[in-house]
Amino acid sequence: MEMLIAIHDLVNQFGTQRIHDGLNLDIYRGEVLGIVGGSGSGKSVLLRTMLGLNTPYSGTIQFQESARLKQHWGVMFQRGALFSSLSVADNIQFPLREFTALTPEECHALMLVRLAMVGLERSVAAKFPAELSGGMVKRVALARALALDPVVLFLDEPTSGLDPVSAEEFDQLIGTLHRNLKLTVVMVTHDLDSLFSTCDRIAMLVDKHVIVGTLQEILANPHPQIQAYFSGGRARALLRGN
Numbered sequence: 001m002e003m004l005i006a007i008h009d010l011v012n013q014f015g016t017q018r019i020h021d022g023l024n025l026d027i028y029r030g031e032v033l034g035i036v037g038g039s040g041s042g043k044s045v046l047l048r049t050m051l052g053l054n055t056p057y058s059g060t061i062q063f064q065e066s067a068r069l070k071q072h073w074g075v076m077f078q079r080g081a082l083f084s085s086l087s088v089a090d091n092i093q094f095p096l097r098e099f100t101a102l103t104p105e106e107c108h109a110l111m112l113v114r115l116a117m118v119g120l121e122r123s124v125a126a127k128f129p130a131e132l133s134g135g136m137v138k139r140v141a142l143a144r145a146l147a148l149d150p151v152v153l154f155l156d157e158p159t160s161g162l163d164p165v166s167a168e169e170f171d172q173l174i175g176t177l178h179r180n181l182k183l184t185v186v187m188v189t190h191d192l193d194s195l196f197s198t199c200d201r202i203a204m205l206v207d208k209h210v211i212v213g214t215l216q217e218i219l220a221n222p223h224p225q226i227q228a229y230f231s232g233g234r235a236r237a238l239l240r241g242n
């Protein structure tokens with residue numbers, strides 16, 4: 001498989017608190033990788049470091065040429081996803097205006113395509129974020145992340161705050177987009193449903209490193225933190241249904 005992102009010997013540290021200590025992780029083109037781990041284990045810091053928003057203490061993160069520039073990335077953050085003062089149309093067109101020389105008409109047409117891709121009607125374009133449901137906000141944020149036709153999509157807790165039905169619909173949407181667009185998806189998630197239904201591989205933050213594998217491989221790993229993470233009632237119920 002073709003490697004898209006190679007993280008080598010990564011160390012992140014704040015003051016004397018070491019978060020990652022020689023972390024290695026390869027991310028392959030076309031996969032959906034779920035990043036999991038307990039609260040405070042360093043998932044967000046890892047994502048932010050990949051995005052260049054956090055400078056590591058040491059180590060390297062290499063992107064393959066085709067995914068090296070910001071324009072190649074679609075990013076959906078958990079909070080503050082949309083600009084509240086801009087309409088849905090302007091939110092989605094924001095990256096197009098920033099990074100491309102497309103005409104306003106072309107931006108508008110592309111915005112409508114992105115809206116349709118995330119399953120929203122044209123009429124939503126004129127609305128403002130405050131007028132949308134939580135699930136619609138997530139879809140608009142996803143449409144904006146897809147605006148520039150990214151090579152890789154970074155999602156931070158994409159289903160947090162959604163009711164179970166909306167979360168499942170959103171998982172299905174991610175799966176469909178991944179298959180149709182051949183996207184590489186890197187998502188931080190606490191949502192075991194998402195993890196089990198959407199991710200090809202799991203990177204679990206343990207002891208300042210990641211343990212990586214398919215769901216089956218991770219479940220077979222005897223590390224006590226992994227066993228504890230997947231031994232809760234919900235995880236067991238999901239595994240029975242898997």
Ligand SMILES: Nc1ncnc2c1ncn2[C@@H]1O[C@H](COP(=O)(O)OP(=O)(O)OP(=O)(O)O)[C@@H](O)[C@H]1O
Pocket residue numbers: 014019037038039040041042043044045046
């Ligand atoms: N800018 C910062 N300055 C100092 N400490 C930080 C900074 N960013 C993160 N940390 C610390 O790094 C640790 C890991 O944080 P991070 O947000 O990555 O955890 P997480 O795994 O995403 O947790 P959660 O699931 O609760 O969101 C925490 O102890 C946090 O307090």
